[in-house]
Amino acid sequence: MKYYSTRDKNVSLSAAEAVKMGLSRDGGLLTPTRIPQIDRAFLERLIPMEYAQRAAKVMVLYLTDYSEEELLTFGRNAYGPAQFDDPIAAPVRKVEDGLYCLELWHGPTSAFKDMALQMLPQLLSAALRKTGEKRTACILAATSGDTGKAAMAGFADVPQTCIQVYYPKDGVSPVQERQMVTQEGENVDVRAVIGNFDDAQAGVKRIFSDEAVRAELDKRGYFLSSANSINWGRILPQVVYYISAYCDLVRDGALTMGDKVNFCVPTGNFGDILAAYYAKRMGLPVNRLICASNSNNVLTDFLRTGIYDRNRPFHTTISPSMDILISSNLERLLFDLSGENDAEIRMYMDALGSAGRYQVSDNIKAKLDDAFWGGCCSEEGTEETIRRYWQDYGYLIDPHTAVAAEVLAQYRVASGDETPAVVVSTASPYKFCGSVLTAIGETPCGDGLELLDQLHAVSGVPVPCRLAELKGKSRRFDKTVEKQAMEQAVLDFLK
Numbered sequence: 001m002k003y004y005s006t007r008d009k010n011v012s013l014s015a016a017e018a019v020k021m022g023l024s025r026d027g028g029l030l031t032p033t034r035i036p037q038i039d040r041a042f043l044e045r046l047i048p049m050e051y052a053q054r055a056a057k058v059m060v061l062y063l064t065d066y067s068e069e070e071l072l073t074f075g076r077n078a079y080g081p082a083q084f085d086d087p088i089a090a091p092v093r094k095v096e097d098g099l100y101c102l103e104l105w106h107g108p109t110s111a112f113k114d115m116a117l118q119m120l121p122q123l124l125s126a127a128l129r130k131t132g133e134k135r136t137a138c139i140l141a142a143t144s145g146d147t148g149k150a151a152m153a154g155f156a157d158v159p160q161t162c163i164q165v166y167y168p169k170d171g172v173s174p175v176q177e178r179q180m181v182t183q184e185g186e187n188v189d190v191r192a193v194i195g196n197f198d199d200a201q202a203g204v205k206r207i208f209s210d211e212a213v214r215a216e217l218d219k220r221g222y223f224l225s226s227a228n229s230i231n232w233g234r235i236l237p238q239v240v241y242y243i244s245a246y247c248d249l250v251r252d253g254a255l256t257m258g259d260k261v262n263f264c265v266p267t268g269n270f271g272d273i274l275a276a277y278y279a280k281r282m283g284l285p286v287n288r289l290i291c292a293s294n295s296n297n298v299l300t301d302f303l304r305t306g307i308y309d310r311n312r313p314f315h316t317t318i319s320p321s322m323d324i325l326i327s328s329n330l331e332r333l334l335f336d337l338s339g340e341n342d343a344e345i346r347m348y349m350d351a352l353g354s355a356g357r358y359q360v361s362d363n364i365k366a367k368l369d370d371a372f373w374g375g376c377c378s379e380e381g382t383e384e385t386i387r388r389y390w391q392d393y394g395y396l397i398d399p400h401t402a403v404a405a406e407v408l409a410q411y412r413v414a415s416g417d418e419t420p421a422v423v424v425s426t427a428s429p430y431k432f433c434g435s436v437l438t439a440i441g442e443t444p445c446g447d448g449l450e451l452l453d454q455l456h457a458v459s460g461v462p463v464p465c466r467l468a469e470l471k472g473k474s475r476r477f478d479k480t481v482e483k484q485a486m487e488q489a490v491l492d493f494l495k
């Protein structure tokens with residue numbers, strides 16, 4: 001299996017090279033040249049398997065320069081009991097008949113990014129070996145909260161890699177900050193940027209394009225790499241849980257093999273729902289993919305009109321991981337829907353860069369209508385849904401999951417489609433204690449780790465052990481950095 005760029009089909013890379021590079025040099029996303037097909041027999045074989053085995057069986061279809069045995073080892077490291085507090089890693093929970101939640105937050109940082117970021121570092125480390133790379137890969141990440149911690153947890157002490165994370169000093173929740181500054185591992189570093197998330201992100205982008213810094217790092221035996229969801233090594237592990245969820249629904253009698261299912265996904269950068277789309281394209285019996293947004297509803301408008309327009313106000317919401325106006329992974333979807341037309345994609349992305357807007361062809365729009373439905377949810381709707389799930393089902397969900405649950409309800413009313421549906425649950429409610437407490441009618445007392453106890457006291461839901469342990473952990477990192485001084489911070493770290 002080869003990989004090419006959504007902006008240039010003449011690029012031809014192995015999977016290992018694609019994982020190592022992250023992004024194509026032309027700015028396009030590296031994408032498999034064909035989509036492997038699975039059938040009923042394949043799904044039947046997965047049903048009795050543990051999650052790591054399912055992951056190896058699915059991933060080897062795309063990663064043909066990795067062995068299934070190797071991927072199984074990675075899977076056991078990534079999703080084993082040392083990392084995940086549920087033996088199934090990504091369990092499906094029944095809410096009521098025909099309505100299920102796929103819980104993706106049983107990993108070390110209590111958010112769904114663990115599903116991919118426990119796997120990516122191992123894929124990357126192996127890719128360095130396979131491509132004969134002698135230098136150390138240094139991951140630089142700016143984070144608004146979830147990605148940085150999940151990436152550090154994944155890369156901690158992985159050979160031939162290191163990671164430096166930048167977060168906005170006053171821009172992350174107390175739980176998120178504590179998670180980051182207590183991170184263990186000899187190859188990790190964390191800095192608080194004096195500024196907001198955009199400052200941190202702009203600083204990281206500047207470093208990536210700074211030839212002098214790159215040359216100096218090369219001399220010291222390092223090269224820069226990225227762990228965000230433009231890397232194919234982050235999308236592929238996410239394909240696995242859609243297929244795994246289907247197998248579990250069949251195993252538990254909620255579906256008969258071959259029955260269709262809908263997935264409703266709380267969406268930001270379009271990585272998670274893109275993985276669902278690949279699962280559908282591989283032959284998983286999926287009817288509709290429902291794309292849920294918060295008030296930053298650029299995708300809802302896009303799916304309804306075929307016009308992507310980022311020229312709109314940015315809203316800060318209680319589902320912050322979806323506060324995003326440019327969904328990078330949409331490019332991979334458009335590439336597939338256009339019949340792999342790299343020239344057409346270049347045109348759209350040029351227009352996005354210059355005017356912040358593009359309109360897709362009628363052909364693409366028709367295909368979008370066929371596979372997707374988009375909806376959005378206000379802040380009040382999010383809180384109401386958290387309250388409703390708690391009151392009606394005794395099930396505590398986080399704000400991101402609530403956005404998806406509400407949009408699914410909208411879809412069912414609008415379409416009359418009663419296909420069994422899975423809401424993708426992307427974070428533990430304990431990551432967003434303040435918003436969840438308020439939504440269920442409590443007044444948060446304080447704003448730090450004490451909220452974990454308060455939410456536990458009123459709900460009785462167990463606190464994920466990694467979050468509970470934070471109280472006893474000592475701070476390892478306390479460096480701040482001015483936004484102009486980030487280049488120096490990288491050079492200080494990579495001595």
Ligand SMILES: *Cc1c(COP(=O)(O)O)cnc(C)c1O
Nearest residue numbers: 267268269270271272321426427
């Ligand atoms: C990152 C994130 C999302 C959005 O996922 P994308 O792949 O960026 O669309 C949703 N919910 C949570 C909790 C997240 O951390």
